[in-house]
Amino acid sequence: MFSESAIRVEGLFKIFNTYDRPRDRLLQSLYGVGARVALSSGLRGRFARRSQECARKFWALHDVSFEIKRGDTVGIIGRNGSGKSTLLQIICGTLAPSGGDVTVNGRVAALLELGSGFNPEFTGRENVYLNGQLLGLTREQVSERFSEIIAFADIGDFIDQPVKTYSSGMFVRLAFAIAIHVDPEILIVDEALAVGDIQFQLKCIERMEEIRKSGTTILFVSHALEQIKRFCTTAIWLDKGRVRMAGEANFISDQYRDVMLMQSAEHAATPQGPRIDAANGAPAVIKLVSASATTLAPFDPLSVRIEYVVGDRALPKLLVGVAIRDAKGTYIFGPNTHLDKASIPYEPGTHIVEYIIPKVPLLTGTYVVDVGLFSDGGLVCIDYYGAASQVSVVAEYFSEGLVYIDHEWRVVNRG
Structure with missing residues (x-):
């Protein structure tokens, strides 16, 4: 048979x-x-x-x-x-x-x-x-x-x-x-x-x-x-x-x-802030980080939800930063709310913000997302959550490198 x-x-x-x-x-x-x-x-x-x-x-x-x-x-x-x-x-x-x-x-x-x-x-x-x-x-x-x-x-x-x-x-x-x-x-x-x-x-x-x-x-x-x-x-x-x-x-x-x-990569030590409850004296703490997907294709949307707690005193200079690294530890992109002039809650209490990428330009591979709470334009690290999420970008083999850059080809001379 x-x-x-x-x-x-x-x-x-x-x-x-x-x-x-x-x-x-x-x-x-x-x-x-x-x-x-x-x-x-x-x-x-x-x-x-x-x-x-x-x-x-x-x-x-x-x-x-x-x-x-x-x-x-x-x-x-x-x-x-x-x-x-x-x-x-x-x-x-x-x-x-x-x-x-x-x-x-x-x-x-x-x-x-x-x-x-x-x-x-x-x-x-x-x-x-x-x-x-x-x-x-x-x-x-x-x-x-x-x-x-x-x-x-x-x-x-x-x-x-x-x-x-x-x-x-x-x-x-x-x-x-x-x-x-x-x-x-x-x-x-x-x-x-x-x-x-x-x-x-x-x-x-x-x-x-x-x-x-x-x-x-x-x-x-x-x-x-x-x-x-x-x-x-x-x-x-x-x-x-x-x-x-x-x-x-x-x-x-x-x-x-x-x-x-x-x-094989020798990652630099990730700064770690206090991991204690804000009510016990810490000025602010990250409570939860969750990505909208663990697997996606290039150009798919991705969002990262960040829940944080501000203690009993307002932090007017508070900012949230997100860093994306590849498997080797290469720092690819790291925006924060201060540089982007995005206003976030800084009063005492629990707050949630979302970091949104409408079209992920990353090529295939595994990436990690770090999230940090900082103050004074990033000079002071209040809390840091290294490798808070891991995301795999999956697609058929179509290009090389880390990110996709819009481009075109043009024949100048056919000889």
Whole structure:
């Protein structure tokens, strides 16, 4: 029966043994042998326990589940060590899982680590035939496509040299040329294109566009998020062996980027005013900050409602300020009621004001909103609420940068 699913992963686990010392690996093997040949169950148990104690367990993948439909183009993102390559190797069948199920419907062609699937002693020509037949073609079918493969690889006379003499770029050229000429139903590319030169990368992307339009399912791993956003329809974010988030490629890429920026940025200390009730002596305090939306598109409206309390004495010079920062901490915009000559309540009591942006000019990403109460034109900070709200701007990939600036293009001279 025809399945709409190209790849289904359910409850996938992968555990590796790691060793503190080289001899621990040998000891584990010896204890394992002892557990198999021991005559008594008690002795077998002791050997088995000692064998397990020699190694530490590293969970490369932990309860990973997802489904990829036929014809989807899916980006796999995550930091080094997050389990991306392990996942792809299991999907390709070159690595066995420790638990869970993986179902693959269709012929898979993969570009994994450099030289994967190549016999280093064979020539490029011999490896073309070897890989083609491993991927399900007959020798005659490989011969029919051979001229197209070597033309795409463009490695000249090296096609008849042992591949152990190849540079990393030549490896990628030949491997990619083979993969796209075997009519794969599923194509997997793991960072391989980063090795090739710019012209070859452009040629590869163009060819991948062609086979995507023909209905081939593509899994694409890259640290270049703009490639993921431009080329993929959906994305899966792996974090420490788990699926942290999955969905539309542009949104997931932005979320991943912003979390990485937040973790690496060294934010300056945010001034913090008194967080006590105004009735207990504080001149004024912010009680509540709420944004009208947590997710919006560029040019959507956004408002921030600010509730504050003024104590038992009026503050005629009181002002409210709002600051918008990106995930890296970059200060984008920071108006206040004093600079904008907006009058706000300053008498004792509870008051609510709204900061309104009719059309948000921000491009996709995660942003935080700070709110502060100040006096004397901003010289005195009465209260400050850092990261009071967080807003995600989500849209299809249409521009770069932080903000959208109205613009136009004009051809001055066509040459």
